[in-house]
Amino acid sequence: MPSAQALESKKARVSEVAELLKNANAGVLVDYKGITVEEDTKLRKELREADIKYFVEKNTLIKRALAEAGIEGLDGVLEGTTAIALSSGDETAPARILGKFAEKSEDKFFLKAGFIGSEVYDQAGVNALSKIPSRETLLAQLVGSLQGPMQKLAATLSALKDKKESEAA
Numbered sequence: 001m002p003s004a005q006a007l008e009s010k011k012a013r014v015s016e017v018a019e020l021l022k023n024a025n026a027g028v029l030v031d032y033k034g035i036t037v038e039e040d041t042k043l044r045k046e047l048r049e050a051d052i053k054y055f056v057e058k059n060t061l062i063k064r065a066l067a068e069a070g071i072e073g074l075d076g077v078l079e080g081t082t083a084i085a086l087s088s089g090d091e092t093a094p095a096r097i098l099g100k101f102a103e104k105s106e107d108k109f110f111l112k113a114g115f116i117g118s119e120v121y122d123q124a125g126v127n128a129l130s131k132i133p134s135r136e137t138l139l140a141q142l143v144g145s146l147q148g149p150m151q152k153l154a155a156t157l158s159a160l161k162d163k164k165e166s167e168a169a
Contacts, residue, residue, distance in 0.1 A: 013057075014064045020053060021069035024086035026116045028094040028126055029074060032056070033081045034108035043101050047085060050093045054085045073120035077112040091116045092129055099130020 021027065032040070047054045057065075059078040066074055085094040095114055102109045114126040121129060 010061065014061055014068060017057060017061065017065035018068035020086055021065055021071060024053075024088050026091040026094055026114070027084060027086045028098050028114035029062075029077055029112040030083050030085070030098055030102070031081055031110040031112055032083045035105060039101075039105070043097075046097055046101075047094075050087070050097060051089055052085050052087045052094050052097065054083060056081075056083045071115055071118070071120070074113050074115070077123075082112070095126050095129035096131075099127060102130075 035043075044054055059082050062082060062084060063075055063078050066072070085098055087094045095111070098109075098111055102111055111123055111126045111130065113123060114121045114129065116129075
């Protein structure tokens, strides 16, 4: 039986993780078994630059924090080694960054599950989320697709104007 001090420390950590979960709008759980320290350092740096909190925690503690935060449906994946990435900004950033890393890791690093808001995703769902481009990329694609027809219209109107001017002359 743990001492009262150790129990209080664990309760405080559960509350801390639950608060992080409540403030996050997206999160991904991963199995990180087998990656090297160098790989982990690179991954953590990339996640930090994207303003994503990434940490390793005991499965029991994560399970209690998820329950306290009101996120259900992730208990089944809390086995083995587990790390969690939380984002309060871009909803797809954790899945995108971790998914890209998982593809390069040669079966050492796996996406387990995740959530966006109150929606929980299984491994296949998180893998699908990891393929979605960033918000900035999507906006650039939208602007590009809107710009093309406008440029064609402007070129057509300019050609029509030139034709009218040459007929008048």
